Amino acid sequence: MVKITDVARHAGVSPSTVSYALSGKRPISAQTRRRVEASIRELGYRPHAGARALASSRSNVLALVIPLRTGIHVPVVMQFAVSVVTSARRYDHDVLLLTQEEGEEGLRRVADTALCDALIVMDVQLDDPRLPLLRSLDRPSVMIGLPLEAAGLTCVDLDFKAAGELCVERLAGLGHRVVALVGSPPEVYVRRTAFAQRVVQGFTAAADRHRLVSSVHPCGATPAAARQVAERLLREQPALTGVVVHNEAALEPLLDAFEQLGLRVPADLSLTAICPDELAAALPVPVTSVDLPSAELGERAVDLLMAKLGGTEAPEVTLLAPRLTERASTAPRTVG
Structure with a gap:
């Protein structure tokens, strides 16, 4: 050395x-x-x-705040973390990872020290209690997520509402008339986590626009929970032919459960998902999906943060347009 x-x-x-x-x-x-x-x-x-x-007069350290709450799919969260770390190194910055329940008190504790120059905050809620503090801090911040009120903040995210709409549009275009959303674990909705709520908004809006019969079903992150949801769907919606999944941990168990219940994908049931491309492509039946661009989102967040550190004004909201990739899990509805 x-x-x-x-x-x-x-x-x-x-x-x-x-x-x-x-x-x-x-x-x-x-x-x-x-x-x-x-x-x-x-x-x-x-x-x-x-x-x-x-x-x-800086620490050359960025703080990445990722509260690892229940219902969070850790492998996907870590993809974001790796992207932030890799992007920060391009600017010769290190990353301080905060994984506890870092609410206002935790953010204040970090901000009141010289530990970091700026913050990236994840797991954003629609009515996030950290927003007033982030607006008042004397150091820049970027949120990976979109709350209801973004004024005075810098937010970057996938357009999850458009992603939910895009999945339904594809199913409707294939002739499916009865659709369901298998969503995030219940506790994610209880917290009003922004990305999950926006997918529901997009799914419901597109289904109503096409006059589809639709329903939303939170799902735990276990094979048993996936089996219960699959059984409930077939019991309550026997005419179901289209499913949107927004739950990485439940995606493969759902495919298994539908097969065990006698439904073939895509002959009997077309399935789309919002998840990382590599997960969708690697399943036994490759799934038509909207990619979750964690690498790009992490990079964009760091770029915006470094621009703010350099005195450049950043846009309040940056939303990445969803991109759907057709795979083997979707087909036209069979009439008869």
């Missing part, structure tokens, strides 16, 4: 001069600064976080 003393020796200056060049605490000549900078580049020296903080 290259040390500051190695840079000093290579540049022919004292270690304190290198430190001053990094921190700007004392003036040095332009010629000396250029010599130090050239040595840093040639040797590949990377100042530690403390030195970077001295140079910029």
Whole structure:
């Protein structure tokens, strides 16, 4: 590992001069600064976080707030986290991951220290109690999620309402007249989590527009819960031929349950989902799906945050348009 003393020796200056060049605490000549900078580049020296903080009056750390509440599908959440970390490294920033129930008190605790320069907040609720604090903080923040009132905030998300609509539009276009949404676990709806609520809004709006018979069914994240929902659907809606799934953990168990109940996908039941493409494509029956673009959302969130740190004004709302990929799980409704 290259040390500051190695840079000093290579540049022919004292270690304190290198430190001053990094921190700007004392003036040095332009010629000396250029010599130090050239040595840093040639040797590949990377100042530690403390030195970077001295140079910029920043920690070069972003806080990523992901409360791991019940009903959250951790593998998908971690895709977001990896994307944020990878994108932050492009800006030479590290990421502090906060996974507890970080409400207002937790955010205030972090904001009142020098631990981070800015925050990315996930698991956003429609009436999120953290909003007033985020608006008042003296450091930038970006939400991956869209609350009801976005004024004074910076939010980026998939357009989940449009995603719900798109799934129904596809089923309606194939002639299906009775459809159901198998949604997130019940506790996610109880918390009024924004993405889940918006999918329901889009699903219901599109179904009403096409005059379809429709219903919404929260589903736990276990095979047993998926089986119960499948049995209920067939009992209460015997004419059902189209299903939208917005629950990554329940997707494969639902396919298994429908098969065990004697329904073939897509011959008897067409199924679409909102989930990561790699999950939809890897199932025994590849599922027609709207991708959950966690990599792009994480990257967009970091880009917006770094722009705000640089003094650039960011839009209040950035919504990514949903993209549906047709696979083997959907087919025209069989009449007869």
